[in-house]
Amino acid sequence: MTNEPIIRNRLQGEMPKIGIRPIIDGRLGGIRESLEEPTMKMAEACARFLSEHLRHSNGLPVECVVADTTIGGVAEAARTAEKFRKEGVGVTISVTPSWCYPLETIDTDPHMPKAIWGFNGTERPGAVYLASALAAHNQKGIPSFSIYGRDVQDIGDETIPEDVQEKLLRFAKAGLAVATMRGKSYLSLGGVSMGIAGCIVDESFYQDYLGMRNEYVDMTEFVRRMERGIYDRDEYAKALAWTKEHCRLGEDVNPPELTRTAEQKEQDWETVVKMALIARDLMIGNPKLAEMGFGEEAQGHNAIAAGFQGQRAWTDHFPTGDFLEAILSSSFDWNGIREPFIMSTENDNLNAVTMLFGHLLTDRAQIFADVRTYWSPEAVKRVTGHTLEGTAAGGVIHLINSGPAALDGTGEQKYADGRPTMKPFWDVTDGDVESCLAATKWCPAVDFFRGGGYSTDFTTRGGMPMTMARLNLIKGVGPVLQIAEGHSVELPQDVHDALDRRSNPTWPTTWFVPNLTSDPAFKDVYAVMNNWGSNHCAVSYGHVGADLITLASMLRIPVCMHNVPIERLFRPSAWTAFGANEPTGADYRACAAYGPLYK
Numbered sequence: 001m002t003n004e005p006i007i008r009n010r011l012q013g014e015m016p017k018i019g020i021r022p023i024i025d026g027r028l029g030g031i032r033e034s035l036e037e038p039t040m041k042m043a044e045a046c047a048r049f050l051s052e053h054l055r056h057s058n059g060l061p062v063e064c065v066v067a068d069t070t071i072g073g074v075a076e077a078a079r080t081a082e083k084f085r086k087e088g089v090g091v092t093i094s095v096t097p098s099w100c101y102p103l104e105t106i107d108t109d110p111h112m113p114k115a116i117w118g119f120n121g122t123e124r125p126g127a128v129y130l131a132s133a134l135a136a137h138n139q140k141g142i143p144s145f146s147i148y149g150r151d152v153q154d155i156g157d158e159t160i161p162e163d164v165q166e167k168l169l170r171f172a173k174a175g176l177a178v179a180t181m182r183g184k185s186y187l188s189l190g191g192v193s194m195g196i197a198g199c200i201v202d203e204s205f206y207q208d209y210l211g212m213r214n215e216y217v218d219m220t221e222f223v224r225r226m227e228r229g230i231y232d233r234d235e236y237a238k239a240l241a242w243t244k245e246h247c248r249l250g251e252d253v254n255p256p257e258l259t260r261t262a263e264q265k266e267q268d269w270e271t272v273v274k275m276a277l278i279a280r281d282l283m284i285g286n287p288k289l290a291e292m293g294f295g296e297e298a299q300g301h302n303a304i305a306a307g308f309q310g311q312r313a314w315t316d317h318f319p320t321g322d323f324l325e326a327i328l329s330s331s332f333d334w335n336g337i338r339e340p341f342i343m344s345t346e347n348d349n350l351n352a353v354t355m356l357f358g359h360l361l362t363d364r365a366q367i368f369a370d371v372r373t374y375w376s377p378e379a380v381k382r383v384t385g386h387t388l389e390g391t392a393a394g395g396v397i398h399l400i401n402s403g404p405a406a407l408d409g410t411g412e413q414k415y416a417d418g419r420p421t422m423k424p425f426w427d428v429t430d431g432d433v434e435s436c437l438a439a440t441k442w443c444p445a446v447d448f449f450r451g452g453g454y455s456t457d458f459t460t461r462g463g464m465p466m467t468m469a470r471l472n473l474i475k476g477v478g479p480v481l482q483i484a485e486g487h488s489v490e491l492p493q494d495v496h497d498a499l500d501r502r503s504n505p506t507w508p509t510t511w512f513v514p515n516l517t518s519d520p521a522f523k524d525v526y527a528v529m530n531n532w533g534s535n536h537c538a539v540s541y542g543h544v545g546a547d548l549i550t551l552a553s554m555l556r557i558p559v560c561m562h563n564v565p566i567e568r569l570f571r572p573s574a575w576t577a578f579g580a581n582e583p584t585g586a587d588y589r590a591c592a593a594y595g596p597l598y599k
């Protein structure tokens, strides 16, 4: 396996850049001249800071573009907008240490996530501009984020205070996520799985809220490509050999009448590996297919996320999609270490979108899971005799599903401190890959899957900070997001085995405990389970609820349930005007008033 992580960037379109707008008091004859240098330096410091600290989720560096000149009036604002358009800027940050003229200098592009950093100094009043410019944004209905450091700095001080850094990064990462999704596709491989409403592709949602397109391919396309050999045969041989070497076979728990023969199992490996190649090619294309004479197939669907229906039309006859879903969702495959793909099981596209949000914000692979069971301490005691303790003392939520829990979800990746983690792919090492594979067994599929195949079985390491999230569509409201930060926990092996056996011992398990608060939906672990809005969730490494909330506000998606401390909420300044003392209600009102970003 290569040590060089592979940067995948086959999606059409350049990566969006961050445009930095140095705003200045336009009064020539002394004032402007005295401000030119500190203003430009502030912009350059901001650009340097963001490029040094951020990467795109595909591993490429984030580029910042600074306006050619400071912006003192509308002509310079227009020239900057023109430059940014040519350069592919998708997010803007205006910076200033002084008073300037808001209506003449603000960025008025309604689709561009935008923030203003008003320097906290008082030789010149940067904060007065900030407040006035935000008032202008709010009056015009073009929301902007406000960045204002807590402590006064001296004019010319080029350092960026920590509180400003945190806001710059949170804003920029979410803004880049908005710009990265735009124009890309969700690829639906199949239709609605087992009547799950999250599989219905609501085109208006994609178009209006995400600026995305929808593509559809019937699952018979897999059959066509398999039977006619429309995949890279050399890569297939390599992938199959890698799979046989690295994917450990798990227990076959099927009763004799449902156990597949050795030949069928052998053939299933071949099929599932081909399915993985084909699903990836459908998403992003493959130049090799053009060399083979399949120019159309070589193009792919420019899909930044996809879902595979599987059940039941496919799985009642063919091997399950678990291998393709799990391996594409992971940060590595037979070609080496690479950006994970966003591939949802059961074609639950609302979970795919949640995973896409998590991935674009954290750069990490995501775990897809059923929100299967709340195990109260009493129920665990009754069934196993064990008293749950520590983080698990108030009960646990069993997250488990066949399919695309990325193998990163084993928690077997480690930095020097040795703690379990899930890394951005560029930090993943060959040792991490080996550990993830060693912790994963591939079990012959059980009775749900009449066509055979293999499901991954692993148990997520405990002690990881994690965020569980889910986007739902609510008639009369639109999309809403729910977020629960918490931790993975490990149960004693015999307790795990007893609970796992009751559900499905051939699937990956994450035992999750949310952080509790005084809010009704977080008053205990049961409440979180009881208030979850769907059968599925996406789980991201880290406590990233604040980042999700910032992103949701940019897209005008209200957050209906979260346990993020109020100090970490960062939304456009206008949200205050919808009710400063009641952030959740204000979020709903603001999102309703502005409507979807691309309406």
Ligand SMILES: C[C@H](O)[C@@H](O)[C@@H](O)C(=O)CO
Pocket (backbone or CB within 6 Å): 311, 346, 370, 401, 402, 448, 535, 536
């Ligand atoms: C195999 C079963 O059909 C499961 O896939 C089913 O319970 C679900 O995952 C529903 O989300």
Ligand SMILES: [Mn+2]
Pocket (backbone or CB within 6 Å): 346, 369, 370, 401, 535, 536
């Ligand atoms: Mn499911």
